[in-house]
Amino acid sequence: MTPKLALLSLAALGVGTVAALAAAQALPSPAKSAPKPALQPIAPQAASGGYPFYMPMQGLRRPAVRMVVKCDASRAAGREVFAGAGRDSTGGRVEGGFEIVYEAKDRTGAPCVYPFSPWLPQVVGSLNGTQYLLRSSIPGQQVTFRTADPWASFTLRLFDFGRQRVHFEMADIAMEFPGAIQSKGALHIEAFDGMRPGLFTAVIRRTKIFGGKNALFVPSGQTMLYVEDSEFAGNVGTNVDQEHTTYINGVLVSHLRNSIWRGQRGWSNQASGHQLKDKAYLRVYENVTLTNTPNGAAPSAMPLADLSAFGFTWANGLHIKRLAPAQAPRDALVDLRSEIVYGPPGTYPWNVMVSPAWRMPPAPLGALDRVYLSVFFNTSVESFRSEPYVFALRPQGTGLVPGSTTVDGNDLTTRAQQRAVSLAFGTTGRFTRAYGPQGWTFADPQLPPQAAWVSDRDAFIRHALGLIGY
Structure with a gap:
């Protein structure tokens, strides 16, 4: 078109039309719609000092024996000195439960430090409805037990x-046992051989634990563990690849809130253990920090959380901090493993091995009520490197090695055979991908309406426990 014809064409359009075209050309391109924010959890804050809704507290009776430990007299004697008859009146054996209260302050008003390993009476007689309570005399004021005793x-x-x-509770107690290389746990909750409808509940509040082969050790059983506002500062065992800051075996529930795990005793030439080894059927983590801060040796190179792929995990606000170990680190930070079965068969609603009766449906997100499920909300990652991935979901196997709890055939099963799904929402920090290459895993998925329950902590708990009749 010649310049003259172009001018005539513009004139024919009219001044208003030309102005409109010019304005349209000046407008920016339409902005792309903002990505939909990650699904957020529904988790009303629990009152401090309370009990979770699923933990039945009815039917418990007042402890038959109450003992008060005097601070200054005990410090001078190097063992517990009780107000009144105390230990001597029991003969070292208690029936009907006990409560031991430790004076929180010495005569100067300073927090009391007891320079010895604590004594607990032998439990005898009927256990039904009994409680075993250990606490400071002042709520919120920790008392400290500090000793180099190897068996502390x-x-x-x-x-x-x-x-x-049966119920156990500890509140406002600190354990500093740097020499305790012989004890199974600085806190060892040794409750065995329960069967339904029997139940053992353990509650730990405002407590700090350091020492032992494991700072906290909980054996498998009909146990519900609830921890809040506490610090697990490390272990001191010498078998570093088999000992951990906390070792929770195949219990029913571990519910951890507002607490930190650190200081697993690592080694320069071994991958070492984990900050949190937790094989509970149902795991609930709220505002939990895991860090491989060293404790007298190199930081551990292992994943900070060693969990079970069998069962259920609901986590919100998991904070992971990894320091550089002395050897190449394992890739996962949270490892959902399947090499060992920790709970008895009745603990699980479905076969933990692959089975001809199960194939993952074409739309796994529509089948979340029929699979072992882990859901992680708002996980943050700090690391000395860009982590390849944060979470790993390991494959189920074909059966148990005869005479053991070790799973065989994990490398022989297909993805379609797996009955476990893991979801992560709002993961932030220094990493490349949320998940490793194995399993049915989804980062920030759009869930179908029938799967909305997974964001609701209490609904998730009810679902998991309801599957096994709780």
Whole structure:
């Protein structure tokens, strides 16, 4: 078109039309719609000092024996000195439960430090409805037990509690046992051989634990563990690849809130253990920090959380901090493993091995009520490197090695055979991908309406426990 014809064409359009075209050309391109924010959890804050809704507290009776430990007299004697008759009146054996209260301050008003390993009476008689309570005399004011004794430990022994209902609680106590290389746990909750409807509940509040082969050790059983506002500062065992800051075996529930795990005793030439080894059927983590801060040796190179792929995990606000170890680190930070079965068969609603009866449906997100499920909200990652991935979901196997709890055939099963799904929402920090290459895993997925329940902590808990009749 010649310049003259172009001018005539513009004139024919009219001044208003030309102005409109010019304005349209000056407008910016339409902005792309903002990405939909990650699904957020529904988790009303629980009142401090309370109990979770699923933990039945009815039917418990007042402890039969109450003892008060005097601060200054005990410090001078190097062992517990009680107000009144105390230990001597019991003969070292208690029936009907006990409560031990430790004076929180010495005569100067300073926090009391007891320079010895604590004593607990032997539990005898019927256990049903009994409580075992250990606490500071002032709520919120920790008392400290500090000793280099190689056997130092708070160890509660409750053997064969069977079908009985038993409760343990510890509050405002600090354990500093740097020499305790012999004790299974600085806090060892040794409750064994329970069976339904028997139940053992353990509650730990405002407590700091350091020492032992594991700072906290909980054996498998009919146990619900609830921890809040506490610090697990490391272990001191010498078998570093088999000992951990916390070792929770195949219990029913571990519910951890507002607490930190650190200081697993690592080694320069071994991958070492984990900050949190937790094989509970149902795991609930709220505002939990895991860091491999060293404790007298190199930081551990292992994943900070060693969990089970069997069962259920609901986490919100998991904070992970990894320092550089002395050897090449394992890739996952949270490892959902399947090499060992920790709970008895009745703990699980479905086969933990692959089975001809199960194939993952074409739309896994529509089948979340029929699979083992882990859901992680708002996980943050700090690391010395860009982590390849944060979470790993390991494959199920074909069966158990005869005579053991070790799973065989994990490398022989297909993805379609797996009955486990993991979801992560709002993961932030220094990493390349949220998930490793294995399993049915989804980062920030759009869930179908029928799957909305997974964001609701209490609904998730009810679902998981309801599957096994709780």
